[in-house]
Amino acid sequence: MAALLAGAAASPALAVEVTEREAVRVCADGNLLPFSNEKMEGFENEIAKLIGEDLKKPVTYTWWPQTIGFVRNTLGARKCDLVMGTASGEELMQNTNPYYRTVYALVYRTKSGIRAESVGDPALKDARIGVVERTPAVNLLRRYGITKTEPYQLNTDTRVNNPARDAIADVATGKTDAAVIWGPIAGYFAAQQSEPLTVVPLIKEPAVAHLQFNISMGIRGDEPEWKHWLNDFIKRRQDDIDRILLRYHVPIIGPDGTLKTADASAPPGYRMDNYRAPTPAGLTGASTVTVAELRGLIERHPDTRLVDVMPTPPRPADRAPPAVWAPPPRRSLPGAVWLPNVGYGSLSTDQERYFRAGLDAVSKGESPPRLVFFCEPDCWMSWNAAKRAVEWGYSNVYWYADGATRWQEAGYALETVQPFAGGGASN
Structure with missing residues (x-):
């Protein structure tokens, strides 16, 4: 994510505030589903579209692989004004208020017989587990003394590689027994496999494992009005944002520490009127x-x-x-x-x-x-x-x-x- 990537400070004299913007200029990776791609198929694309509709401005993109230099060559170079997803507290950018909190997830084949809700489950003791290098998941596996792992590269050219997606596919084919992957990626790609996979957001792991993160939008530090507008947007449109995230199988942790459900806003029966209105993020049984x-x-x-x-x-x-x-x-x-x-x-x-x-x-x-x-x-x-x-x-x-x-x-x-x-x- 952009939160881990190098950036550069910008000149305050060139700041553009929200009222002066002719477009919502987004900095994004053109091939990084489920977050974004050039066909606008990612959840960050959909949320950016909400921002554009709210401002009544077109949404434009500067595409750059989300690896080392992403922030420097996009936001820092003033080619665009908004990074849609970054870990809260990221120092290379000014952060908005968080708009979701998510967590790493354990993925295994549903038919494998594993029923684990924690990486410490005895069923995983001898399992080969896929993990992306230099992520918090590595520390979690070490905490439980798990050394039988399948490593996947962290920094890569996303135009041709997606190691976390490959880790999920390898679970489905049986190359590995399980994987511990960033929740939004795990949920999205697990849903696309022919082999049924179980995705367990790791909310029961000890807090010291540090697997949960708040996700904010990233902007330059010299645009306070832009930040205030975005914070207000997040507050007003949080329900719409949640629906988008849940449709993409992102595990969202609510303020009470429990997972939000995709059909929480669904009626007990059928919808009887006002058929063109925001729908739930999911449907039980489908x-x-x-x-x-x-x-x-x-x-x-x-x-x-x-x-x-x-x-x-x-x-x-x-x-x-x-x-x-x-x-x-x-x-x-x-x-x-x-x-x-x-x-x-x-x-x-x-x-x-x-x-x-x-x-x-x-x-x-x-x-x-x-x-x-x-x-x-x-x-x-x-x-x-x-x-x-x-x-x-x-x-x-x-x-x-x-x-x-x-x-x-x-x-x-x-x-x-x-x-x-x-x-x-x-x-």
């Missing part, structure tokens, strides 16, 4: 995927079924029956089946029959099918539809909350789809 995770899922499993539940627009007032009116076609993800109007909180008999017929049609040929439900960002229709599929007994359900718009914004093509024709009326 796997939540981001743009990049969905791409990976499709690449690993080409027979993944995409189910678009975006409703059809209402019939115009001047086209009341018996006037002929056909809803416009939908631009959706390639290969998606469009089942409009099945994401309402309460379905009519015809709508439920139509939904079941659509799921039956897309599920043929594989058991259990991988069903990915989506519509648009902040769309409860897809959350309701995925929840209903879970309750109907589908066991391999995914919820893609970003929707078709974010897919297109990441540079991927959409195609025109027509409503599914089987099963009766969809209205």
Whole structure:
């Protein structure tokens, strides 16, 4: 992270305060998921977008590999004005207030028989454990006398290497038995493996292990108004920030020391109104995927079924029956089946029959099918539809909350789809 990288002081005479900014100029790594990339698929990209929307300013990027010299060549050189993630207390930059607290995590294969919640668990005594060199995880393993490790390089060219991602992949393939990796990276890449992995945020380790860190934004020291504005933004938009982080499987530690849950804001039943509003970060019984995770899922499993539940627009007032009116076609993800109007909180008999017929049609040929439900960002229709599929007994359900718009914004093509024709009326 930028918190560990060399930087340089800037001249106070060149300070630009928040009211004078023409754009939100972000310093970021162009190939460092889950944090950021040039396709805007990282959680720091999404949070930066919130800042731009709040300021009504465009967001621009200076890309630089996040290794030695990152701060000096970006923020310090005044090519950009904001580093989205740095450990609080970092002296190379002025820190905002923290906007999340996270922790290192233990990762192992779910089917391995390991049930450890601490690295000190006897089940890990003879395990080969992956660890990134010169991180707090190394000290933790030493504390427990674990020497059978698989080391991964810390400082590397992120344009071609991602050692922490490789450590997670090696657990999945069985090269190693477990890994202790920075929580945001562990959660994100564990969710993308074909082999089910268990991720245990290490909140039960002794405090002296120092595995938990507050994460802030980094700015230059001569811009107090910019800092005050960002602190106010974090306070006002904390719930939105948390939803983004949890969608990316970042383990977030709350003020009480417990982990925040992805579905904490979900209703006990279905969402019944105001369907275009901020959604929870997750859904019990379903796997939540981001743009990049969905791409990976499709690449690993080409027979993944995409189910678009975006409703059809209402019939115009001047086209009341018996006037002929056909809803416009939908631009959706390639290969998606469009089942409009099945994401309402309460379905009519015809709508439920139509939904079941659509799921039956897309599920043929594989058991259990991988069903990915989506519509648009902040769309409860897809959350309701995925929840209903879970309750109907589908066991391999995914919820893609970003929707078709974010897919297109990441540079991927959409195609025109027509409503599914089987099963009766969809209205």
